Amino acid sequence: MSPKTLYDKIWDAHVAHEAEDGTCLLYIDRHLVHEVTSPQAFEGLRMSGRTVRAPDKTIAVPDHNVPTTLDRANAATMTEDSRVQVEALDKNAKDFGIHYYPVSDVRQGIVHIVGPEQGWTLPGMTVVCGDSHTATHGAFGSLAHGIGTSEVEHVLATQTLIQKKSKNMKVEITGKLRPGVTAKDITLSVIGATGTAGGTGYVIEYCGEAIRDLSMEGRMTVCNMAIEGGARAGLIAPDETTYEYVKGRPHAPKGAQWEAALAWWKTLYSDDDAHWDMVVTIKGEDIAPVVTWGTSPEDVLPITADVPSADSFEGGKVGAAQRSLEYMGLEPGQKLSDIEIDTVFIGSCTNGRIEDLRAAAEILKGKKVAVKRAMVVPGSGLVRAQAEEEGLADIFKDAGFEWRLAGCSMCLAMNPDQLKPGERCAATSNRNFEGRQGRGGRTHLMSPAMAAAAAVTGKLTDVREMM
Amino acid sequence: MDKFETLTGIAAPMPLVNIDTDMIIPKQFLKTIKRSGLGVNLFDEMRYDDDGKEIPDFVLNKAQYREAEILVAGDNFGCGSSREHAPWALKDFGVRSVISTSFADIFYNNCFKNGILPIVLPEEAVAVLMKDAEKGSNARMTIDLENQTVTSSDGETFAFEVDSFKKHCLMNGLDDIGLTMEKAASIDAFEVQAEQARPWV
Numbered sequence: 302m303s304p305k306t307l308y309d310k311i312w313d314a315h316v317a318h319e320a321e322d323g324t325c326l327l328y329i330d331r332h333l334v335h336e337v338t339s340p341q342a343f344e345g346l347r348m349s350g351r352t353v354r355a356p357d358k359t360i361a362v363p364d365h366n367v368p369t370t371l372d373r374a375n376a377a378t379m380t381e382d383s384r385v386q387v388e389a390l391d392k393n394a395k396d397f398g399i400h401y402y403p404v405s406d407v408r409q410g411i412v413h414i415v416g417p418e419q420g421w422t423l424p425g426m427t428v429v430c431g432d433s434h435t436a437t438h439g440a441f442g443s444l445a446h447g448i449g450t451s452e453v454e455h456v457l458a459t460q461t462l463i464q465k466k467s468k469n470m471k472v473e474i475t476g477k478l479r480p481g482v483t484a485k486d487i488t489l490s491v492i493g494a495t496g497t498a499g500g501t502g503y504v505i506e507y508c509g510e511a512i513r514d515l516s517m518e519g520r521m522t523v524c525n526m527a528i529e530g531g532a533r534a535g536l537i538a539p540d541e542t543t544y545e546y547v548k549g550r551p552h553a554p555k556g557a558q559w560e561a562a563l564a565w566w567k568t569l570y571s572d573d574d575a576h577w578d579m580v581v582t583i584k585g586e587d588i589a590p591v592v593t594w595g596t597s598p599e600d601v602l603p604i605t606a607d608v609p610s611a612d613s614f615e616g617g618k619v620g621a622a623q624r625s626l627e628y629m630g631l632e633p634g635q636k637l638s639d640i641e642i643d644t645v646f647i648g649s650c651t652n653g654r655i656e657d658l659r660a661a662a663e664i665l666k667g668k669k670v671a672v673k674r675a676m677v678v679p680g681s682g683l684v685r686a687q688a689e690e691e692g693l694a695d696i697f698k699d700a701g702f703e704w705r706l707a708g709c710s711m712c713l714a715m716n717p718d719q720l721k722p723g724e725r726c727a728a729t730s731n732r733n734f735e736g737r738q739g740r741g742g743r744t745h746l747m748s749p750a751m752a753a754a755a756a757v758t759g760k761l762t763d764v765r766e767m768m
Numbered sequence: 769m770d771k772f773e774t775l776t777g778i779a780a781p782m783p784l785v786n787i788d789t790d791m792i793i794p795k796q797f798l799k800t801i802k803r804s805g806l807g808v809n810l811f812d813e814m815r816y817d818d819d820g821k822e823i824p825d826f827v828l829n830k831a832q833y834r835e836a837e838i839l840v841a842g843d844n845f846g847c848g849s850s851r852e853h854a855p856w857a858l859k860d861f862g863v864r865s866v867i868s869t870s871f872a873d874i875f876y877n878n879c880f881k882n883g884i885l886p887i888v889l890p891e892e893a894v895a896v897l898m899k900d901a902e903k904g905s906n907a908r909m910t911i912d913l914e915n916q917t918v919t920s921s922d923g924e925t926f927a928f929e930v931d932s933f934k935k936h937c938l939m940n941g942l943d944d945i946g947l948t949m950e951k952a953a954s955i956d957a958f959e960v961q962a963e964q965a966r967p968w969v
Contacts, residue, residue: 314965317958318951324933326951328958330969338851340801351945354955358969366799382799389801426969433850433874447874449852450803451881459948461955465931497786498844498870531847533873554968562968597786617785617842624784713849715795722818734790734848736813 304572306469307538308504311444311569315427317461326461330426330443333412334361334399334453336390337715338431342454343393352397354460359399360421363387364411366715367404369678369705374405383716397457410681410707413437413650417521418681420550424539424566429456434650434731436527440520441547442539442569444504447528467533468578470503471571474511476585481765483590483660484519485652485729485748487511488526490588493601495581500532503579506571507537511585517546518656525651526731529598538570592637592761593733593746595625600733604751604763608635628735629743630723637761640745644726645675645756646738647749648705649712652729653680655687657749661729662693664753664767670701671759676718677702678710700756714739727755770883771941775864776910777837780827781901785842789875792846792854806853807860828861832904838911840894840901841868845886846875855882865911867918869894880934883941885913893918893926900924913939 305313318326332355339361346352353359366383367373376384387404394401402409408419413434416422428438428445431453438445448462456462472491491507492499505527512523520537527535544563547553554562589603600622602609610633611623626633631640647653647661658679677697679685685707688694694704711718712730714737720726722741729752733744745761754762797809815826822829828836839845839858845868846854855878858866865885879886889897900907900920907921913935919925937944948955962969 314962318954320933322932324931326948326955328955328962337798341803341852344801349945380799385801386799423968425966431850431852433848447850449850449855449874449878449881451852451878455945455948458945459952459955460959461948463933463944463948497847498872501844501870501873528874531844531872558968562966565966597788617783620783621785621842713795715798732788732790732848734788736794737790740794740813740818 304575306571306575307442307506307536307569308444308469311425311427312466314425323465325464327427327464329429329456329460329462330358331416331421331428332359332456333416333428333430333435334359335365335412335432336363336386337365338450339393339453340386340389341450342457343397345454346457351458353399353457356398358460359457360416361390361394361399362402362409362412362415363390363404365709365713367708368716369708369710369718371706373706407682407686410684411650411653411709413525414653414680414684417441418550418683420547420553423547423553423562424543425569429462433528434525436535437521437525437650439524439527439535440517440537441543442536444534444536446534467504468502469576470500470505470532470579470581471577472505472507473509473580473582474507474585475509475582476511477514478511478585478588481590481750481768482588483748483750484515484522486588486591488523489591489593489598489601489746490583491581492526492530492598493591494583495530497529497597497599498531500527500530503532504534504536505530505532507535512537513540516656517542518654521654522651526598529731539566590748590751590764592751594629594631594637595622596628596733596735597621597625598731598733598746600625602637604637604761606637608633608637610634638763640761641759642725642727642745642755642761643673644720644724645670645672645752646711646726646728646730647752648678648680648710649730650680651731652749653678653684655684657729658684658688658693661749661753662696664750664764665700665757666696668700668757670756672756675702675756676705676711678705679707681707711738713737727752727761769941769943772864772883772885772913772938774910774912775837776908778833778835778905779838779840779897779901779909780833780836781898782827782839782841783898786844786847787841788848789846789851789854790848793851793857798851798853803856804860806857807862810857810861835862837862837864838909839863839866840897841866843869845871847872850874852878855879855884859884867894867897880938883938885911885938887911887918887928889918889926889928896920896924
């Protein structure tokens with residue numbers, strides 16, 4: 302047998318039909334659904350008299366526009382149009398008999414945090430969701446990618462997706478990370494190196510010692526942003542860390558099935574002489590704590606650097622950088638660590654897991670915030686409960702952070718959590734696009750520890766100075 | 769779905785790189801449960817000021833581009849979120865084709881599901897078409913999907929590649945759920961085999 306990559310192996314195990322031109326029907330093991338990209342898909346099913354083919358493999362949870370304030374049980378906290386979407390999901394979940402975690406359920410949270418937490422996401426699976434950050438689930442060695450609403454309808458109706466195979470890219474992070482450097486710094490640094498279109502047409506497998514050393518939370522952070530590098534999906538081969546995380550979760554296999562699953566999962570790695578269409582290698586020791594300065598996730602620099610000038614770029618990026626600098630209100634040559642911020646947002650499917658909250662709390666212990674507004678939005682009700690049990694919630698509250706309920710919140714600002722024009726935010730989320738966190742809002746992406754450090758000093762800060 | 773065979777229309781130049789789906793349709797317009805009516809909010813934050821008034825400099829607000837059916841755009845058009853609201857908004861505005869050097873993967877796929885043809889051309893070709901688009905409403909481009917060509921107003925023709933299955937569906941306005949349903953026997957057989965191989969799924 303010819304050597305295969307991890308992606309090849311998962312792909313081959315899921316082809317339900319292949320046409321002569323290579324167009325495949327890829328069978329989908331898990332379909333995650335949320336309120337914003339699904340209403341039109343369910344409506345489409347109804348209009349054509351179709352049904353959900355595999356409701357037991359379909360899991361829904363509202364997350365994008367649910368309020369995260371403590372009074373959200375009161376429907377009046379939601380805008381009319383948000384409420385309509387959440388109610389539509391309530392109804393669609395009920396009508397079509399799919400698994401559902403409503404807003405009132407303690408297990409509710411961001412779909413990409415709930416899936417792994419509940420054991421829905423397992424190694425070797427195909428996972429899709431009408432959300433680009435579905436790439437997160439690749440951390441388990443599952444082939445996971447975002448789809449549009451028409452494709453959501455296609456998967457609901459047929460449990461398959463029409464796909465052609467992507468190319469294989471290997472991103473290897475060798476050696477150890479230095480103190481203060483996290484999974485977020487890895488993933489941002491990779492995008493900084495490859496650009497936001499560098500991964501277009503590829504599925505990335507992240508490997509190397511620095512990736513192996515990461516917890517599942519860290520691996521999810523890395524894979525989450527594969528899409529920001531343009532890749533269809535990001536993958537990390539499953540290992541003992543993966544099995545340990547999965548074991549005992551509500552929907553993980555048990556008993557003899559666990560043993561059978563484990564035996565297969567252990568075959569899920571890229572063969573030594575597998576073919577790669579592209580290889581990127583970065584030394585772990587070369588990665589520094591980073592922040593973004595512009596309006597594209599590729600605008601990444603170490604916190605010790607200065608704001609670049611537009612003419613240090615080439616081609617179309619010169620104009621884009623000029624526009625970014627104006628939008629962000631920054632001057633070339635300004636030290637990144639001199640940039641003052643108003644708001645800190647810790648949360649999102651990138652960094653809303655327990656380990657992220659621990660890292661931020663570690664920096665915040667016994668300190669006070671020096672910004673106008675700081676909020677922590679745990680990724681799920683269960684993350685929130687665990688953080689309360691561990692005493693992290695008290696650290697955040699004592700420091701002056703708002704302690705919110707679970708949801709996507711200010712990552713995309715579909716609920717009332719938004720920046721005002723000109724407000725500058727240190728955010729642990731995944732996109733710094735113009736207007737992403739609110740019209741005119743300015744976003745700097747970074748790790749939870751870096752965001753916590755910024756909250757304490759009121760400006761972008763090298764977390765290593767506080768360790 | 770609307771068929772796409774040929775299109776002759778006004779092309780609007782948008783040379784900015786990395787035009788993301790948040791720019792194409794900001795999140796406040798994702799709260800709809802319909803697919804229609806988003807055209808008025810296409811490029812909302814670039815197109816209107818804080819008071820909701822049109823920004824005269826924005827390309828689609830200029831008299832000569834208000835009827836544009838084609839966009840010629842910078843690299844990596846449609847990056848970011850998977851929101852299909854982006855092609856819905858383009859379609860609702862009247863855009864049937866976008867030309868760029870590269871597109872983000874999910875956006876690219878979403879276009880085909882909505883009768884929009886995204887065309888990838890080399891940098892030099894996009895540069896020629898960008899210049900052509902800058903001429904305004906007197907310069908109409910022609911796109912011929914059957915023959916896979918774009919012709920500028922000066923008659924310069926560029927050939928493009930497109931996946932044969934996607935082309936077939938677009939030219940015939942086919943609903944791909946219906947097409948997949950025809951292969952239900954393959955899916956049934958796969959499920960039986962997968963259930964034996966991986967019963968824990």
